Every structure is written in C-alpha cells, then in structure tokens.
Amino acid sequence: MIIPFTAHGWLNTAHGVLFGGGYIVLLVLALVAVVWLRPTELTPSGLQLGEREVGVTVAAATAAAWVAVTTGTWGIYPWFRAAGPGSPAAVLLAHPSLAFWARWVIGSKLWVAWASVGCVTLAALAGYRWRRRLAAEGVLRRRLVGLLAAALLGATYAGAVGALLAKLAPVR
C-alpha cells in the first residue's frame, strides 16, 4: 500500500531528517571542535581558527536544536495527539501491545529532546561567557564536552524514538 505524501508528512520529515539530523551533525562537529581546542596542538593562528569554529558550531547546533524542538512540540506533537480515530496516538492506543508508545515513549521523547536543548543552550551560553579562557583551561573544555555529550545522548534517543514512531504510526 502506498502512503502518499501530505503536508503533515513533509513537515514531519523536515523536523526529523533536516532539523533533527542537522542538529545531531552540528552537535558532533561542536564536540570535535571543543575536544580539539588544545593549545599544545595548535599554532597561534590555529588557535584563533579553533575558537571561531567552537563558537560557530555550538551556536549553529543551538539554533538547529530550537528549530527542531519547536516544530516537534508545537507542530508535530498536536497532530500526533489529535482527537479522532485517525491520529497516530489513537491508532497506537487501540492496540494493547503498542499503547505504551503513545502513553510513555512519545512523552519521554519530548522531555528528553527538551533536556537536550537545555544542555546545548547552556553549553552555548557558557562557551560564550568563557570564550577567552576556553583554550587555556582544560577543566572548562571538559565541562563543555560533558554538556555537549549529554545533549548528543538526548538528541540520539529522541531521534531513534522519532524514527521508530514514524515507522510504526506515521503522521499524515
């Protein structure tokens, strides 16, 4: 059976593949940029370039995160939970073996995605506040790596759950 493309389906794809996927890619690039900001391995011009790369990648990841989470929370989620027999939530609730996807899994995806956005936003604010000390202080870099890694873990969970939900009960 063909599942034709709809406006809801396109926005869902943009949310997951474009914004969510882009967020994960930018997060990984930001993590690599912070990990590699080591004064012993960089020349003065390399250090300057590295600091700029950290700023750009963390800021871009934060922007992508906010776009992904706002389209997900206020665009896709209401369609998922819409009243009526055709909504994905209603369809899942009608199957006892799959009801937990509508009761627990989608909710956890939402909260974990917001936690991820919180972590990356905090990383962006901290990175901006201490941008001049970041290269010299390993402790600061490690804390930033911790925040970005937590954000990546959350984004990966939300992305995997989103991919499974899109297979199980696609938004139309």
Add this chain to the structure above:
Amino acid sequence: MVVDFTWRGWWTSLHGVVLGATFLLLLIVTFTALVRLQSTALTPEGVQVRLRWLKRGLLLMMAVGWAAIALGTFVIDGWFNKHTAASPYTILNASGWWAWQERVMEWKERISWVSVVLASVAVYLVFYYDRQLADDRRARSLVLSLYTVALSAGSIAGVMGVLLAKLVPLR
C-alpha cells in the same frame, strides 16, 4: 493504521537509520578534520595526533559504509524488487508510481555505490599521502574534492531512501 515492526523493517532501519546515517555523519566529521589538517594551523604534535584520529575515523567510516551498501544492495534491494503482491516493487508499479521504482530506487543504488567507492579512494589517498597532507595543499584539495562528491552522492541517496521508506515501507 499501524505499520507493525517486522524483521524486514528492522533490517531496513539498521541499513538507513543506523549504518547509512552513521556513514554520512562520519563522512562530515572526517571531512572537517581533513579541512583543518594544515601545518599552518597545527603544531607537529597536533598533525600527528589529528592524523591518528583521522585514520581511525576513516577506517570506521569505511566499515560502516561498506556494511550499509552491502546490506542495501544484496538484502534490502532483493526484498524491495521481489515480484510478489506485497513487495514495494509491485505496489509502486500497480499504483502508477512506477517512476519511483524505476528512477528513484535504481538511482539510489547507483549513487550509493559512487559515494562508497569515492570515499574509499579518498581514504586510500589519506593513507598514501599521510603527513604530506598537512603541507601539500594540492593533495588535500584532491582528497577533499573526492570527499565532496562522495558526501553529495551519499546525502542524495539518503534522502531518496527516507522518501521511499515513507512512501512504501518495506514489511
């Protein structure tokens, strides 16, 4: 309507969401690492450390890329093109969406191979040039050009895969 999980669906997810997406992610990360591998920006110690990590990333990328393409070509494509009533091939042809079968699916397979083969050539060149990459701008440009084509082809194949999986999911 619930599209229940089947083992074919799980294999398709492994091919696209796990292996394909990881291949693209590693392509992007190693691409940026290659761009940064310049002796003007790195100390000799930095070049050594980055090259070591770059090579590890490249080997992982190759393993994931070849696994994705082998699974896609020899397993999933076989299910997709089966001439049974429930196969995506039959459904697309019967519904007037034959172009998706004939053009999108066929092209997805071809450009995926282009992506993995070019990425493999680029990896070979990184191992061949080794430390010279940090100093030799021409060698770096050659590797980065191959990378750009591999990344573009891989991204197009990924988008085609997502659209096909949405249009006619494999069960």
